[in-house]
Amino acid sequence: MAYINLEKDVPGIRSLALFRPDTGKELYKLAQVLLRDDSPLSQGERELIATFVSSKNECTFCTQSHAAAAGYLFHNDTQMIDLVLTDYQNAPISEKLKCLLSIAGKVQQDARLVGDEDVANARKHGANDRDIHDTVLIAATFCMFNRYVDGLATMTPADPVLYGQMGARMGEFGYIAPSPTI
Amino acid sequence: MAHIKINEDLPGIRCLMDFRPETAVPLNALAEVLLRNDEGLNKGERELIAAYVSSLNDCAFCQSIHGAVAAYYLGEDTVVNVKQKFKEADISNRMKALLSIAGCVQLGGKFVTEKEISFAKNEGASDIEIHDTVLIAAAFCMFNRYVDGLGTFAPDDPEMYEFRAKKIAEETGYANSSPQ
Numbered sequence: 001m002a003y004i005n006l007e008k009d010v011p012g013i014r015s016l017a018l019f020r021p022d023t024g025k026e027l028y029k030l031a032q033v034l035l036r037d038d039s040p041l042s043q044g045e046r047e048l049i050a051t052f053v054s055s056k057n058e059c060t061f062c063t064q065s066h067a068a069a070a071g072y073l074f075h076n077d078t079q080m081i082d083l084v085l086t087d088y089q090n091a092p093i094s095e096k097l098k099c100l101l102s103i104a105g106k107v108q109q110d111a112r113l114v115g116d117e118d119v120a121n122a123r124k125h126g127a128n129d130r131d132i133h134d135t136v137l138i139a140a141t142f143c144m145f146n147r148y149v150d151g152l153a154t155m156t157p158a159d160p161v162l163y164g165q166m167g168a169r170m171g172e173f174g175y176i177a178p179s180p181t182i
Numbered sequence: 183m184a185h186i187k188i189n190e191d192l193p194g195i196r197c198l199m200d201f202r203p204e205t206a207v208p209l210n211a212l213a214e215v216l217l218r219n220d221e222g223l224n225k226g227e228r229e230l231i232a233a234y235v236s237s238l239n240d241c242a243f244c245q246s247i248h249g250a251v252a253a254y255y256l257g258e259d260t261v262v263n264v265k266q267k268f269k270e271a272d273i274s275n276r277m278k279a280l281l282s283i284a285g286c287v288q289l290g291g292k293f294v295t296e297k298e299i300s301f302a303k304n305e306g307a308s309d310i311e312i313h314d315t316v317l318i319a320a321a322f323c324m325f326n327r328y329v330d331g332l333g334t335f336a337p338d339d340p341e342m343y344e345f346r347a348k349k350i351a352e353e354t355g356y357a358n359s360s361p362q
Contacts, residue, residue, distance in 0.1 A: 003294070003296075003299045003312065004309035004310075004312055004313055005309050016313070016317075019309075019313060020310070020313055020314075020317075022215050023212065023215050023216060023317060026208045026211045026212040026215060027208075027212065029207075029208040029211070030205065030208035030209065030212065033204050033205050033207075033208060034205060037204065038204075057290060057291070058290075058292065059291060103331075106331070107327050107331040110239075111326065111327035111328075111329075111330040111331030112240070112330045112331075114185065114330075114331045114332075114333070116185070119185045119186075129186040129187055129201075130202075132185060132186050132332070133186055133198070133201065133202060133332065136185075136327070136328060136331040136332050137198075137202075137205060137328055139327065139331070140323075140324045140325075140326075140327035140328040140331060141324050143320075143323045143324055143327055144320040144321050144323055144324035145320075146290075146291055146320075147287050147290065147291040147316070147319070147320035147323055148291070148316060148317055148320040149291060150290070150291025150292050150294075151283075151286070151287045151291040151294045151316040151319070151320060152294075152312075152313065152316050153294070
C-alpha cells in the first residue's frame with residue numbers, strides 16, 4: 001500500500017504523475033530531454049545508465065522498467081543487460097561506457113567521489129564533455145526518481161510481461177506524462 | 183576545477199545550466215513548482231527541506247543558497263538550528279515529522295517506513311505535504327549530485343548567497359532565473 005492516496009492499479013512513477021500532474025509534467029520532460037533527445041550517448045546507452053543506477057539503489061520498479069526499455073532498444077539482448085547489472089566490467093559493452101558506468105556508480109554513492117582520474121580515464125576512451133555531463137545528470141536524476149518511487153511506497157508490479165510492455169512503450173514513444181483516465 | 187569545460191565565473195548549478203540549457207528548463211521548472219508555492223507547505227518550509235537535505239549530502243553550494251532563501255523567510259537561527267539538530271529547533275511538530283521523512287529519503291527511498299509517515303499524519307500533515315516533502319528531498323539528492331559530481335565551484339562569501347536568495351525570493355523565482 002502506498003503511503004498516500006494514489007490511484008489504484010497504477011504503478012510506480014505513473015501513479016505519482018497522476019497524483020500531482022504539475023510536478024509530473026516536468027519530471028517526464030526531464031526524462032525525455034535526458035534519455036531521448038540529442039546526446040552523444042545512444043538512447044540504449046542512456047537507458048543502461050538509468051537501469052544501472054536504479055539497480056544500485058535497489059529500486060525494483062525503475063530497474064525493471066528501464067531494463068525493459070534498454071532491452072527494446074538493444075534488440076532484446078537481455079544477457080548483456082543482466083551482465084551490466086551484475087558485472088559490467090565483463091559485459092560486452094565499449095570501454096567508454098564502462099568508464100561512464102563507473103562514474104555513474106560513484107554519483108549514486110556520493111557524487112564527491114568522482115575524481116579527476118575517473119574523468120581522465122573516460123576521456124582516454126573517447127568520452128567528451130557532453131558524455132560526462134549526461135552520465136552524471138542521468139545518474140543524479142535516477143537517485144531522485146528511485147527515492148521518489150520507493151519513498152512513497154508506490155505499487156511495483158511483479159509480472160515481467162507488464163515491464164516488457166512498458167519498455168516497448170518507453171522505447172518507441174519516449175516519456176509522455178500519463179493523463180487521467182476519468 | 184570542474185570536470186568539464188564550463189564558464190568558471192558561474193558557481194554551482196548555474197554553470198551547468200549555462201552549459202546545457204535544454205536540461206536547465208525542466209530542472210528550473212521543477213524547482214519552481216516544488217519550492218515557489220504556498221499551498222500546503224509554505225515557501226520557507228519548502229526551502230528548509232531543500233537546505234536540510236543538501237546539508238545531509240554535504241553539498242556546499244546547494245545548502246548555502248537554499249539555506250539563504252529559507253533564512254529570508256524563516257530567519258537565520260531557524261535554518262542553523264534545523265541543520266544542527268532539527269528536533270530541538272523552533273519549528274512545528276508537523277515540520278519536524280516531515281524533516282524526519284526527508285532525512286530517510288536522503289538515505290534511500292526504502293528507508294521511509296510506516297512509522298515516519300503515521301507520525302507525520304498524526305501531526306496533521308496531508309498527503310500532498312508528504313508527497314511534496316518526499317519529492318523535494320529526492321530532487322535535492324539529484325541537484326546535490328549534479329553539482330558535486332561535476333566538480334563545480336561553491337563560493338565562500340555568504341553575501342553572494344544572501345544577494346541571490348533575495349533576488350530569487352523577490353524577483354525571479356527559479357523559472358525565470360538566469361545562470362548569469
